[in-house]
Amino acid sequence: MSAEYTIVAVLVSSPCVIVAVHMLAARIAPGKLPPQALAAAACVLGSVPVLMAIVALTPPGAGLFGSRVAACWFALAVYMLIAYSYFHIFNMSETARRVRILYEISSRGTAGVEELRAAYGGARIIEVRLERLQETGQIAQAGGRYTIRNPLLYTAARIIDAWRVLLRL
Numbered sequence: 001m002s003a004e005y006t007i008v009a010v011l012v013s014s015p016c017v018i019v020a021v022h023m024l025a026a027r028i029a030p031g032k033l034p035p036q037a038l039a040a041a042a043c044v045l046g047s048v049p050v051l052m053a054i055v056a057l058t059p060p061g062a063g064l065f066g067s068r069v070a071a072c073w074f075a076l077a078v079y080m081l082i083a084y085s086y087f088h089i090f091n092m093s094e095t096a097r098r099v100r101i102l103y104e105i106s107s108r109g110t111a112g113v114e115e116l117r118a119a120y121g122g123a124r125i126i127e128v129r130l131e132r133l134q135e136t137g138q139i140a141q142a143g144g145r146y147t148i149r150n151p152l153l154y155t156a157a158r159i160i161d162a163w164r165v166l167l168r169l
Contacts, residue, residue: 006057007071010050011078018046018086039090043083050079098129099157102138106154110145 022042033041054075058068104119105111111119116126130146133139140149148154 007054007075010053010057011075011082014046014050014079014082015086017050018042018083021046021049022090036087036091039087043087046083047076047079051076095153097125098133098138099153101126101129101133102148102154103157105139105146106148110147112145116146 022039025038025042025045029038051072054072055068058071101116104116108115113126113130116130130139130141134141137150138148138153139146
């Protein structure tokens, strides 16, 4: 197998490496890091075995790359793009609930906890998300009502939704 095919094979398998490192990290340090930080750490730590495999499997005259060092830099760049994608797919699953809360507040202008619970379900989930949204400055609470304080996440969600409509997904 040529050096190029070897590098591609390792890179194609790299999402499995990231998932495995993420699962291992989640079991070693449960609750010690926020979920997004844990996913980012898994992406960074996953680069170690991937690069080790590239170095071990790539011959010194690495085909089109000309050297093992060039092959490693190329592989690292591609790996980081794959890891970036993994992180954002994971992050979307974590932030989707908060975006839903922002949408509910925005569509009503203001919303109370009971209204959000009725619209969303899962009382504890709502409370956790509301706390996170307040901690990050996305919403503010006054008199038992929430308002959007920083529309950044909400605006991003609306742009993504518009893109989804445009693509007919």
